[in-house]
Amino acid sequence: MSVDLSVNIGSLKLKNPILLASGTVGYGNEISEFVDLSKIGGIVTKSISLKPRKGNPPQRIVETSSGMLNAIGLANVGLELFIKEKIPFLKNLGSTLICNIAASSIEEYVECVDILDKEETIKAFEINVSCPNVKEGGLIFGNDVKAVAKITEKVRGKTSKPIIIKLSPNNSNIVDYAKIAKQEGADAVSAINTLVGTSFDIYSKKPKIKNITGGLSGPAIKPVALAKVLEISKEVDIPIIGIGGIMNWKDAVEFMIVGASAFQIGTANFINPKASMEILDGIKKYCQENTISKISDIIRTRKI
Amino acid sequence: MLIKDVFVQSNQKIAENTFLLKVNAEEYIPYVKPGQFFNIKVNNNSYPLLRRPFSISDVEGDSILFMYKVVGEGTRILANKVVGDQINILGPLGNQFSINESSNHVILIGGGIGIAPFPYLIKQLPNSVKYSVLFGVRTEKEVHSYGLKNILYSSDDGTVGIKGNTIELLDIHLKQIAEKDVKIFACGPNPMLKALQEYTNNKNIECEVSMESAMACGFGICQGCPIENKDNNYKLICKDGPVFNIRDIMI
Numbered sequence: 001m002s003v004d005l006s007v008n009i010g011s012l013k014l015k016n017p018i019l020l021a022s023g024t025v026g027y028g029n030e031i032s033e034f035v036d037l038s039k040i041g042g043i044v045t046k047s048i049s050l051k052p053r054k055g056n057p058p059q060r061i062v063e064t065s066s067g068m069l070n071a072i073g074l075a076n077v078g079l080e081l082f083i084k085e086k087i088p089f090l091k092n093l094g095s096t097l098i099c100n101i102a103a104s105s106i107e108e109y110v111e112c113v114d115i116l117d118k119e120e121t122i123k124a125f126e127i128n129v130s131c132p133n134v135k136e137g138g139l140i141f142g143n144d145v146k147a148v149a150k151i152t153e154k155v156r157g158k159t160s161k162p163i164i165i166k167l168s169p170n171n172s173n174i175v176d177y178a179k180i181a182k183q184e185g186a187d188a189v190s191a192i193n194t195l196v197g198t199s200f201d202i203y204s205k206k207p208k209i210k211n212i213t214g215g216l217s218g219p220a221i222k223p224v225a226l227a228k229v230l231e232i233s234k235e236v237d238i239p240i241i242g243i244g245g246i247m248n249w250k251d252a253v254e255f256m257i258v259g260a261s262a263f264q265i266g267t268a269n270f271i272n273p274k275a276s277m278e279i280l281d282g283i284k285k286y287c288q289e290n291t292i293s294k295i296s297d298i299i300r301t302r303k304i
Numbered sequence: 305m306l307i308k309d310v311f312v313q314s315n316q317k318i319a320e321n322t323f324l325l326k327v328n329a330e331e332y333i334p335y336v337k338p339g340q341f342f343n344i345k346v347n348n349n350s351y352p353l354l355r356r357p358f359s360i361s362d363v364e365g366d367s368i369l370f371m372y373k374v375v376g377e378g379t380r381i382l383a384n385k386v387v388g389d390q391i392n393i394l395g396p397l398g399n400q401f402s403i404n405e406s407s408n409h410v411i412l413i414g415g416g417i418g419i420a421p422f423p424y425l426i427k428q429l430p431n432s433v434k435y436s437v438l439f440g441v442r443t444e445k446e447v448h449s450y451g452l453k454n455i456l457y458s459s460d461d462g463t464v465g466i467k468g469n470t471i472e473l474l475d476i477h478l479k480q481i482a483e484k485d486v487k488i489f490a491c492g493p494n495p496m497l498k499a500l501q502e503y504t505n506n507k508n509i510e511c512e513v514s515m516e517s518a519m520a521c522g523f524g525i526c527q528g529c530p531i532e533n534k535d536n537n538y539k540l541i542c543k544d545g546p547v548f549n550i551r552d553i554m555i
Contacts, residue, residue, distance in 0.1 A: 023527075024525060024526070025525055026524060026525045026527075030523050030524045030525050030543075031525060033305050033523075034305075034307065046527075054537070054538060055527065055530065055538060057530070057532075058517065058529070058530050058531070059517075059518055060518075060527070060528045060529070060530065061518055061519070061520055061526065061528035061529075062518060063352055063353060063354050063518075065351060066350040066351050066353055067353060068353060068354060068520060070520075070526070070528060072526075072527045072528065075527050075530075075538065218350070218353050219350045219353070247350065267353075267520075269521070269525060270354065270355075270520035270521040270525065270526050271345065271353065271354060271355060271520075271521075272307075272345075273307065273394070273521070273523070273525075274307060
């Protein structure tokens with residue numbers, strides 16, 4: 001039985017709902033040794049900022065119970081090198097490219113989108129308003145409804161390509177942010193970014209990561225992510241890209257049933273770089289075994 | 305870079321808390337170089353979640369050997385593996401020790417489990433090269449000689465070799481061999497490598513070090529293992545290393 005795995009995120013058409021999450025696949029070259037990127041829905045680049053960012057000093061990561069904390073600090077090559085050196089490789093991948101953008105000011109978001117909008121290879125923008133690991137920007141915006149509104153509005157004015165706002169779980173009501181994103185013209189939201197966490201050594205009494213706090217990811221956060229997707233899905237009519245602890249095809253299907261139109265694989269790429277290919281096989285098989293001819297038919301089929 | 309399940313052929317205790325794991329890894333053999341490492345998943349579930357990086361300790365026929373010390377949950381699980389158990393290995397990863405430039409005398413310095421990559425490196429040294437191994441331990445119980453020859457010891461408590469550290473041992477050894485054309489390869493705890501950096505810089509001795517770091521992926525995508533180079537840029541230990549010229553990095 002042939003299965004139609006394609007999904008639409010607003011005007012963005014994906015051949016299947018599998019996306020590789022920002023910050024977990026760099027700019028695609030390393031993971032392409034394990035994954036045929038032309039077979040998956042798309043890849044979301046490591047956050048790009050206007051100028052290169054060195055990132056945080058080590059130690060940047062630590063393992064926690066069924067999860068990990070990271071405080072990379074948006075280390076990236078910057079916009080100029082990204083266009084010059086990374087886009088040519090990404091152009092030939094045969095995969096949909098979503099460019100993730102991080103900035104320290106509203107003006108910087110706008111300038112980045114303005115410049116990158118001209119790049120045909122980029123099919124959509126994911127706006128990172130929720131990085132927990134940098135002092136300026138990131139979560140400062142993610143925790144301020146007015147700032148998210150302003151960023152979305154201004155960025156919308158610069159591009160007709162789909163805009164996805166990546167939401168933080170580190171606030172009191174994620175629904176408010178999804179509502180404002182929709183109101184200001186975003187095409188979709190992705191939920192969730194990492195949860196702020198920390199870990200201390202009981203003998204040295206020092207934090208295990210230099211930044212003190214980091215972003216928690218991995219299977220430990222899946223129930224939280226699912227609950228956020230559910231909340232948004234109940235309250236706001238906007239496509240949701242589910243992210244948070246997806247390790248296998250069952251997790252992915254669960255996100256779609258709860259309310260996600262597509263999903264991103266993040267931490268799983270570090271442990272099993274072939275995870276996205278295995279998930280592709282898994283969701284296809286699930287559809288075949290349950291006589292589902294179009295995977296989009298399972299979106300929001302939760303029974304509550 | 306391959307990712308595969310492999311079978312445990314043996315998993316032998318060789319010193320206090322120190323084990324030697326042998327796995328059948330035929331497909332990997334043509335690609336492995338001394339100084340490289342593998343990122344190993346010791347279990348099929350999410351606790352512990354991440355792989356663990358281990359340097360290639362030795363190659364025997366179709367098998368790769370990993371020497372490891374039990375320090376946490378991952379290595380405790382690994383120590384309980386028996387013949388026939390499966391583990392998932394990803395590699396070979398990283399760069400290698402540069403052994404093609406000939407030096408008259410090679411000195412290998414291992415601090416504790418930092419000795420791990422040297423048995424395979426020794427096998428790859430040209431026959432014409434003389435070498436010696438300086439093995440620093442806390443106490444005699446940590447001593448073994450797997451794949452090593454010409455060993456001199458230093459220990460914190462004086463139970464084996466000189467009482468002191470590997471840098472003091474190196475200083476004595478260099479005076480004894482009275483050889484000018486020396487190259488050092490070293491691996492061990494950062495304080496040892498930092499002291500070695502100062503020593504080799506002062507004496508202008510060629511030295512390569514294998515660095516260690518917490519990491520998630522092992523092949524450059526998580527960006528979790530930076531090390532600052534002399535130009536104040538970050539390099540990744542997993543991809544740009546783990547072996548660095550000691551002059552190029554900030555330890």
